[in-house]
Amino acid sequence: xxxxxxxxxxxxxxxxxxxxxxxxxxxxxxxxxxxxxxxxxxxxxxxxxxxxxxxxxxxxxxxxxxxxxxxxxxxxxxxxxxxxxxxxxxxxxxxxxxxxxxxxxxxxxxxxxxx
Amino acid sequence: xxxxxxxxxxxxxxxxxxxxxxxxxxxxxxxxxxxxxxxxxxxxxxxxxxxxxxxxxxxxxxxxxxxxxxxxxxxxxxxxxxxxxxxxxxxxxxxxxxxxxxxxxxxxx
Numbered sequence: 001x002x003x004x005x006x007x008x009x010x011x012x013x014x015x016x017x018x019x020x021x022x023x024x025x026x027x028x029x030x031x032x033x034x035x036x037x038x039x040x041x042x043x044x045x046x047x048x049x050x051x052x053x054x055x056x057x058x059x060x061x062x063x064x065x066x067x068x069x070x071x072x073x074x075x076x077x078x079x080x081x082x083x084x085x086x087x088x089x090x091x092x093x094x095x096x097x098x099x100x101x102x103x104x105x106x107x108x109x110x111x112x113x114x115x
Numbered sequence: 116x117x118x119x120x121x122x123x124x125x126x127x128x129x130x131x132x133x134x135x136x137x138x139x140x141x142x143x144x145x146x147x148x149x150x151x152x153x154x155x156x157x158x159x160x161x162x163x164x165x166x167x168x169x170x171x172x173x174x175x176x177x178x179x180x181x182x183x184x185x186x187x188x189x190x191x192x193x194x195x196x197x198x199x200x201x202x203x204x205x206x207x208x209x210x211x212x213x214x215x216x217x218x219x220x221x222x223x224x
Contacts, residue, residue, distance in 0.1 A: 045214075
């Protein structure tokens with residue numbers, strides 16, 4: 001398996017533009033997580049899905065952020081409109097189950113810079 | 116609320132042992148984990164320990180768990196330059212999975 005795939009790997013955009021981050025989880029994994037990592041706030045869980053259904057979106061910072069999982073092999077995280085404070089590395093992770101011995105497998109991340 | 120704490124930085128000399136510490140707050144945590152993040156990469160699971168264990172050893176890695184004090188540590192023996200990375204402690208209880216802020220380990224030659 002190729003692991004968790006994220007695209008793009010790098011994104012530079014201007015304030016006010018829409019940004020869409022994409023994730024393909026590992027086949028067979030029922031859980032998908034979106035995280036944001038910054039120097040100031042560390043690693044933050046934004047939202048996670050179970051069987052394509054959003055379970056906990058309490059970490060989504062505000063209405064400008066939205067996430068979808070239309071099928072088991074694809075998820076998007078959208079920021080509209082983007083702001084400079086959204087600059088961060090966004091990670092997608094997937095797992096077969098929640099916790100226990102089933103670890104989360106992380107993608108390589110998308111480095112977002114909003115100018 | 117739930118909180119996992121770690122010291123942010125640690126420097127050691129190559130060949131020495133590294134000990135990275137973590138404290139967590141939820142006594143009902145069932146599993147505790149150590150993840151490693153190398154520069155420019157995502158997190159990768161290093162090891163985990165079930166809450167009814169005190170110690171787990173895996174090659175150069177030793178995990179110690181003190182449930183009474185809610186303290187977890189990761190010891191890396193014979194630390195190498197390739198061990199330079201950020202190490203995250205994480206706890207799992209029920210449907211919650213919480214990461215600490217990460218400890219940046221620098222290995223000096």
